Amino acid sequence: MKYILIAALSIAIASCNQSQKSEGGENGSGKKLVVGATMLSMQNEFIVNVSDEMEAKAKELGVELITVDAERSALKQVEQVESFIAQGVDAIIMNPCEVEASSPAVKLAMDANIPIINVNSETSAKPTAFVGSDDTESARIAMKYLAEKLNGKGNVLIMHGFMGQAAQIKRDNGAKEILKANPGMKLLAEQTGEWDRAKAMSLMENWIQSYGSKINAVFAHNDEMGMGAVKALEAAGLKDKVIVVSVDAIPDALQSVKKGALNATIFQNAQEQGGKAIETAVKAAKKEKFEQEVLIPFQLVTKENVGEYLK
Incomplete structure (x- = not known):
């Protein structure tokens, strides 16, 4: 009887251990x-x-x-x-x-x-x-912020992410939706910066040469590009006249918002x-x-x- 009890207890312990294993990062086979x-x-x-x-x-x-x-x-x-x-x-x-x-x-x-x-x-x-x-919603939030700051009137530039990626497509859709609802806001130009800070800075420099003081706001699909845009605008002495908003809330962007360079970022968790x-x-x-x-x-x-x- 003693041996039967010990055997039963051993089986119960083994079963318990197996159950604990399967609750963690192990499959049914252990x-x-x-x-x-x-x-x-x-x-x-x-x-x-x-x-x-x-x-x-x-x-x-x-x-x-x-x-x-x-x-x-x-x-x-x-x-x-x-x-x-x-x-x-x-x-x-x-x-x-x-x-x-x-x-x-x-x-x-x-x-x-x-x-x-x-x-x-x-x-x-x-x-x-x-x-x-929902990437569409991130663009809605960003563009509604710009619409509020511009009182519904102004020229906007949009920096796209890598073309064909879901975030780029959805953020474009969300941005265009808010633009359509605010006819006083005009899309001055749009182009991809491929999610890249250096490419976005170069793109912003080109836009500054082309449009100069006509630029009122920039919506960048991510913070990397937003930070590139801010740097180009600061170098041209135009940042205090242009509102920039981007998406992600990476550490660099948060520090920039704190300093008042980047106007806003959309936190993505x-x-x-x-x-x-x-x-x-x-x-x-x-x-x-x-x-x-x-x-x-x-x-x-x-x-x-x-x-x-x-x-």
Whole structure:
């Protein structure tokens, strides 16, 4: 009887241990979960912030995370997903380079029965889940801010992100929606700065030469470009006459808002996006219940409330 009780207790303990393991970053067989992540560009500060948060959450959950840089190439991104599939990862997280050109990666993963979660940006092909924010809304918030500051009248320049990426398309749609609602605001020019600070600075310099004092405001699709625009305007002695707003609320931008150089930025929550992407990937890999769409709100940051966002 004594031996039967000991055996029963051993089985119960083993069962309890197995249950505890499956609650963390291990699959049903007790092996550590492996998640592959392909990111748009590790030269982009916001994307690096999302990636860092993914790494932190993966470590917290006991998950092995393999992160690669697509270097803004959708073709390279598809190849990276193919490599993850060949490695037999448990789940894939993709920060898409382009709406259409990155879509084949989604189909490849789905066909291989590996859950794929899009983070921060979208594809036309529907993934297992999407974790990010409504980019259309970020542009609405930015342009409504400009409309208020300009009293509904003025000439606006728009710096686009990488053409064909979901954020660029949606932020363009949101901006045009507010422009249409404010006929006194005129679109002076629009062009891509490819999410890049140096390219945006060069673009702003060209616009200053072309339009000079006609420029009243600039909406940049991200802070990197917004900071480039600010630098060019400051060098030309025009910053105090031009309102600049951008998206992401990266540390540089927050400091610039605090100093009064960048007028406003739209806070996009990298911590929530990165953390929720990993949590969703783990749940999907373990066949647990998960949300197919996780939308994290944007928030307007100005000199008045920037202190709430500075670390």
